[in-house]
Structures are given as C-alpha cells and as structure tokens.
Amino acid sequence: MTVHDLCxxxxxxxxxxxRFEVAGRSVAVVRLGGAVYAIxxxxxxxxxxxxxxxxxxxxxxxxxxxxxxAFSLRTxxxxxxxxxxxxxxxxxxxxxxxVVIEMGASS
Numbered sequence: 001m002t003v004h005d006l007c008x009x010x011x012x013x014x015x016x017x018x019r020f021e022v023a024g025r026s027v028a029v030v031r032l033g034g035a036v037y038a039i040x041x042x043x044x045x046x047x048x049x050x051x052x053x054x055x056x057x058x059x060x061x062x063x064x065x066x067x068x069x070a071f072s073l074r075t076x077x078x079x080x081x082x083x084x085x086x087x088x089x090x091x092x093x094x095x096x097x098x099v100v101i102e103m104g105a106s107s
Contacts, residue, residue, distance in 0.1 A: 001091075001102045009094050012036070017062055019051035023103055027090060030073055031099075032057050037073035038092035038101045045069055045083035 004022050012018055012031040019041050020027045026041035028051040041050050043064040053065040061070040061079060069083035076086040091102040 001104050003100050003102050006099045006101060009034075009036070009097055009099055012099065015055050015057050017051040017053065017055055019049060022101065025088075025103070027101065028062060029092065029099060029101070030055055030062060032060065032073075034094065036092045036094060036099050038090040039071060039073060039076050040087035040089075042087065043067075043069060043071075043083060044078065044085035044087050050087070 006020050006029060014031050014033060017028045017030045020029055027038050028041040030037045043050055046066045048066045050062050050064055053063045055062055060073045062073060063070040067082050068080060069078045070080045071078050071087055076089040078084060093100060
C-alpha cells in the first residue's frame with residue numbers, strides 16, 4: 001500500500017466532495033464532520049465526475065449529478081438506478097490534520 005497525502009482536513013468543506021488525481025486515478029474525497037471517504041470519481045453508469053454531485057450525509061452517499069445514482073461512500077455500491085456497477089473505494093483517514101488515502105498497485 002502506498003499512502004498519499006492529499007490536503008489539510010481544513011481544506012475540505014464539510015458535507016461536500018472534491019476531486020483529486022492520485023497515482024493516475026480520479027478520486028472523489030468527501031468530508032463528513034471529522035471523517036473522510038474516498039471513492040472512484042467516475043460514475044460507473046455515465047462516465048461523469050461524481051465529485052460534482054450532491055453529498056447525502058444522512059445516508060453516507062454521493063449522488064451522480066447526471067442521472068441521480070447514489071453511491072455508498074463506504075462500499076462504492078450504487079444504491080439507486082440507473083447505475084448497477086460499483087466504483088472503487090479507498091482507505092481514507094485523517095493523520096495529524098492531513099487527509100491521506102491508501103492505494104495498492106491494483107486499487
């Protein structure tokens with residue numbers, strides 16, 4: 001696993017998503033209070049950026065702005081149609097006030 005330092009926790013607005021390019025992959029990082037989540041940024045249905053969508057803090061989901069599929073921030077599984085395929089999920093955490101994610105070679 002390789003650890004990637006993305007930004008300060010304070011650089012992420014609570015309840016919103018932000019796109020990062022990490023090791024050649026687009027990653028949507030979401031802050032919900034003191035917790036952070038990282039999932040693949042490309043919708044598995046429409047090939048658009050998930051980080052432009054709406055965060056649903058109550059269900060821990062990120063909704064695709066194009067067709068409304070909502071993806072679990074914990075599992076990457078779509079919880080609503082039209083998407084049927086999951087997006088990747090990465091281990092994300094806050095370490096000494098910094099947001100970091102872990103990626104393996106096959107992540």
